[in-house]
Amino acid sequence: MKKAKHTTARTLSAVGEDAAIAALVKVLGDDGAPALGPGDDCAVVEMGDGKEWQLTSDPIVEGIHFLSEAEPRLIGRKAVGRALSDIAAMGGQPKWVLVNITAPGELALDQLKSIYRGARQLTRKYGATIVGGDLGKGPELALHVFAIGQSPAGSSIRRDGAHPGDILYVTGQLGGSALGRHFAFEPRIREGLWLRKQGGVTAMMDISDGLATDLPRLLKRSGASALLQERAIPIAPAARRLEDGKSPLLHALTDGEDFELVFTVSPERATALEDAWRKAFRLRLTRIGEILAGPGQLLLEDKSGQRQQWTAAGFEHFRS
Ligand SMILES: [Mg+2]
Numbered sequence: 001m002k003k004a005k006h007t008t009a010r011t012l013s014a015v016g017e018d019a020a021i022a023a024l025v026k027v028l029g030d031d032g033a034p035a036l037g038p039g040d041d042c043a044v045v046e047m048g049d050g051k052e053w054q055l056t057s058d059p060i061v062e063g064i065h066f067l068s069e070a071e072p073r074l075i076g077r078k079a080v081g082r083a084l085s086d087i088a089a090m091g092g093q094p095k096w097v098l099v100n101i102t103a104p105g106e107l108a109l110d111q112l113k114s115i116y117r118g119a120r121q122l123t124r125k126y127g128a129t130i131v132g133g134d135l136g137k138g139p140e141l142a143l144h145v146f147a148i149g150q151s152p153a154g155s156s157i158r159r160d161g162a163h164p165g166d167i168l169y170v171t172g173q174l175g176g177s178a179l180g181r182h183f184a185f186e187p188r189i190r191e192g193l194w195l196r197k198q199g200g201v202t203a204m205m206d207i208s209d210g211l212a213t214d215l216p217r218l219l220k221r222s223g224a225s226a227l228l229q230e231r232a233i234p235i236a237p238a239a240r241r242l243e244d245g246k247s248p249l250l251h252a253l254t255d256g257e258d259f260e261l262v263f264t265v266s267p268e269r270a271t272a273l274e275d276a277w278r279k280a281f282r283l284r285l286t287r288i289g290e291i292l293a294g295p296g297q298l299l300l301e302d303k304s305g306q307r308q309q310w311t312a313a314g315f316e317h318f319r320s
Helices: 017-028 072-088 109-125 189-198 211-222 237-241 248-254 267-280
Strands: 043-046 051-061 093-103 129-132 135-137 142-152 167-171 201-206 225-229 261-265 285-292 298-301 307-311 314-317
Touching: 051 072, 072 093, 072 109, 072 142, 072 189, 072 201, 093 109, 093 189, 109 129, 189 201, 189 261, 189 267, 201 211, 211 225, 211 248, 211 261, 211 298, 237 248, 261 267, 267 285
Parallel strands: 093 129, 093 135, 225 298
Antiparallel strands: 043 051, 051 142, 093 142, 167 261, 167 285, 201 261, 225 285, 298 307, 307 314
16 A cells, blocks of 8 residues: 655544544445444444344454464454444344455464354354355454344434433443453343343443543434443453553543443433343443533543543543
């Protein structure tokens, strides 16, 4: 690929992921007019059969998402798990999966077979089928997964439905996934399906880049702000084991690859939904805050009731 000629050209690392995706979406214009275009966990399309289909794709690359010495079965599992998690985030049932692999010529065929076995094990667990893929030569091992999920037409849970007053929940525990959970996570397919059927869930997404990075994306789509209670954030034991100077809370807020669900529930439905959840699942469900009116800000309240505004640069005192 040609490098940019002008020194003023903006690079991907200079503009960041969200701005780069926004620029690509502009190139697409309004082609195809899907039921739901870019900007959510999945695109949603309808084919006039009373269903809607959730489409998502996801790359993982050696050296970024896994190291070369990682167990091949776990690489395959992780690659499809990330895509299934996006379908879970819409409340969909995953159906069909394609797995592309690019790899250097020296890679052993047995390794590729193990990668595919790991991928197949997870898709079968959640009722999806790998229907194909392709193999190409590349400088390092990379997997590109494309997955399709299904729901009744109009029923996908999107990011843009949160209202002021809604209660904010998260599944499981957050932080420290680098110690192993980034390979072993479960895409929350069963929970996502259950939440869609319960009703009262107004917005949902999965946490792939860390709660404090992902939640503002949902807030922006919904045109709302959120207040998080610091003491309520469920911190994973692994986040306390990382001794790198960051607090466990900061790990829980900023570590990527948790693949838990964060969602909002209308206040009149919240208590009944919590009770029903406890009968249906052993997985932890935590009320972490509420949605406020406002321009997409994320506020954190500490034990003493002090509020701070979250910014990408870290905590900033919230002046009220
Ligand atoms: Mg997602």
